[in-house]
Amino acid sequence: MSTQSLxxxxxxxxxxxxxxxxxxxxxxxxxxxxxxxxxxxFLRLLLKPVQPxxxxxxxxxxYLRKIANGLCINLWQRxxxxxxxxxxxxxxxxxxxxxxxxxxxxxxxxxxxxxxxxGLPGKAAQAFVLAVVCQMTDKEVALELGMSDRMxxxxxxxxxxxxxxxxxxxxxxxLCNEHDA
Amino acid sequence: MHDxxxxxxxxxxAEWYAELRCGGVDTARQQAWQRWLxxxxxxxxxxxxxxxxxxxxxxxxxxxxxRDTADRLLGAHQRVRRRAxxxxxxxxxxxxxxxxxxxxxxxxxxxxxxxxxxxxGTGELKPVxxxxxxxxxxxxxxxxxxxxxxxxxxxxxxxxxxxxxxxxEAQRPxxxxxxQGRMRALGTRFSVCASxxxxxxxxxxxxxxxxxxxTGARRVTLAGQQQTFDSQxxxxxxxxxxxxxxxxxxxxxxxxxxxxxVLDELSRYRHGYVSVSPQVAGLRVFGNLPLLDFDAALxxxxxxxxxxxxxxxxxxTTVDASGS
Numbered sequence: 001m002s003t004q005s006l007x008x009x010x011x012x013x014x015x016x017x018x019x020x021x022x023x024x025x026x027x028x029x030x031x032x033x034x035x036x037x038x039x040x041x042f043l044r045l046l047l048k049p050v051q052p053x054x055x056x057x058x059x060x061x062x063y064l065r066k067i068a069n070g071l072c073i074n075l076w077q078r079x080x081x082x083x084x085x086x087x088x089x090x091x092x093x094x095x096x097x098x099x100x101x102x103x104x105x106x107x108x109x110x111x112x113x114x115x116x117x118x119g120l121p122g123k124a125a126q127a128f129v130l131a132v133v134c135q136m137t138d139k140e141v142a143l144e145l146g147m148s149d150r151m152x153x154x155x156x157x158x159x160x161x162x163x164x165x166x167x168x169x170x171x172x173x174x175l176c177n178e179h180d181a
Numbered sequence: 182m183h184d185x186x187x188x189x190x191x192x193x194x195a196e197w198y199a200e201l202r203c204g205g206v207d208t209a210r211q212q213a214w215q216r217w218l219x220x221x222x223x224x225x226x227x228x229x230x231x232x233x234x235x236x237x238x239x240x241x242x243x244x245x246x247x248r249d250t251a252d253r254l255l256g257a258h259q260r261v262r263r264r265a266x267x268x269x270x271x272x273x274x275x276x277x278x279x280x281x282x283x284x285x286x287x288x289x290x291x292x293x294x295x296x297x298x299x300x301x302g303t304g305e306l307k308p309v310x311x312x313x314x315x316x317x318x319x320x321x322x323x324x325x326x327x328x329x330x331x332x333x334x335x336x337x338x339x340x341x342x343x344x345x346x347x348x349x350e351a352q353r354p355x356x357x358x359x360x361q362g363r364m365r366a367l368g369t370r371f372s373v374c375a376s377x378x379x380x381x382x383x384x385x386x387x388x389x390x391x392x393x394x395x396t397g398a399r400r401v402t403l404a405g406q407q408q409t410f411d412s413q414x415x416x417x418x419x420x421x422x423x424x425x426x427x428x429x430x431x432x433x434x435x436x437x438x439x440x441x442x443v444l445d446e447l448s449r450y451r452h453g454y455v456s457v458s459p460q461v462a463g464l465r466v467f468g469n470l471p472l473l474d475f476d477a478a479l480x481x482x483x484x485x486x487x488x489x490x491x492x493x494x495x496x497x498t499t500v501d502a503s504g505s
Contacts, residue, residue: 080257157199
């Protein structure tokens with residue numbers, strides 16, 4: 001059987017998986033994380049509505065590197081946010097005692113806001129966090145960040161649009177995956 | 182084929198969210214939004230997606246110190262940004278990897294129901310008279326759509342609880358439907374309480390015929406009976422609690438009801454969290470409590486029961502045994 005007849009993803013996996021794992025290992029300094037993320041990178045490819053086709057190995061690795069970079073950022077962001085939430089809890093020791101579920105729900109929501117911040121420019125990220133986490137009105141956010149109400153509203157809309165697009169992309173991937181199966 | 186709203190429609194939905202999220206919008210703009218919603222089914226789909234997303238952020242509404250948490254969150258984000266730059270990852274292309282999990286999250290019915298014909302918010306009770314003269318009371322966090330045609334009078338309950346006193350009309354049957362089934366009124370007064378998993382029907386006068394949405398199974402529920410069902414099966418009928426109608430007057434009438442259930446019921450009318458210790462959750466409650474005045478209800482409960490109520494934060498109430 002020639003490599004041509006293998007599914008493209010199988011081929012990609014055989015050729016590049018261990019390279020990607022090593023590359024991630026160097027970047028993350030942790031073998032277990034690297035193995036997880038390398039796996040996730042291929043999983044992401046699998047979920048793509050259209051499988052990319054590469055002219056050569058270099059192009060394939062460039063693409064995988066891009067996905068892996070994104071995954072690194074996600075991982076760092078998740079860990080940073082988790083730490084930030086633990087710090088926040090430590091700053092108010094008594095209040096949340098005995099409400100593990102609530103803490104988990106808040107952390108989950110924070111992670112979701114956090115994931116969305118990736119990809120938003122600095123000011124937009126600030127505006128969105130103040131609006132959503134602090135439940136501030138446009139006026140209050142505007143005052144805080146020294147921008148106009150209109151700008152705040154624009155940033156909030158932009159952030160919501162980013163969520164909607166991500167969600168739509170996820171739905172798409174799911175549908176194509178079901179279709180293939 | 183599963184249709185998806187176009188980019189332009191998503192953009193419009195996001196803009197409406199940004200405009201409406203703080204409230205305080207004038208009637209003209211609200212009507213403009215309603216018109217936009219009605220103009221295209223895809224608009225509704227996009228708006229439901231917006232509601233689903235904003236729902237994901239809901240746990241943050243109960244944060245003890247929002248500002249502190251927000252600052253820490255932004256700090257965490259800044260650190261990641263710096264680290265990415267240091268490692269030469271210029272384009273933050275990875276957004277959304279974890280968002281794929283969103284697709285499976287159910288859109289909370291009451292959020293989706295923001296676009297419903299009739300609705301109430303938390304702690305709101307509302308009587309409504311429909312075009313045919315039928316009287317409907319909406320309990321807290323309730324939403325329904327009305328679809329009257331020449332053949333039927335159809336009320337689609339999206340979430341919450343209604344008490345219905347139907348106007349008699351021999352030609353057009355009166356039907357209430359939920360996700361779990363259809364209820365055809367046979368000249369009657371009844372209440373329907375819908376949640377995502379099940380429907381509870383209580384009949385106070387006349388009779389109601391239930392048809393399950395899943396199996397098509399039917400059963401008639403008579404006055405004085407209470408029937409719980411999901412889309413697959415009907416539970417054994419119980420006795421309708423006459424006291425359940427009291428909410429239309431803003432009262433909770435408890436006769437030998439566990440404290441835990443009473444507090445659950447009271448919680449439906451307000452934002453915030455009530456934590457009840459297992460030691461006292463089973464205490465029996467008798468009496469009339471005001472539904473819309475949580476503080477007064479708590480005061481009444483603590484007068485008659487051996488409980489201690491503590492409110493460290495406005496939204497966080499703890500109910501414990503008084504000795505502990």
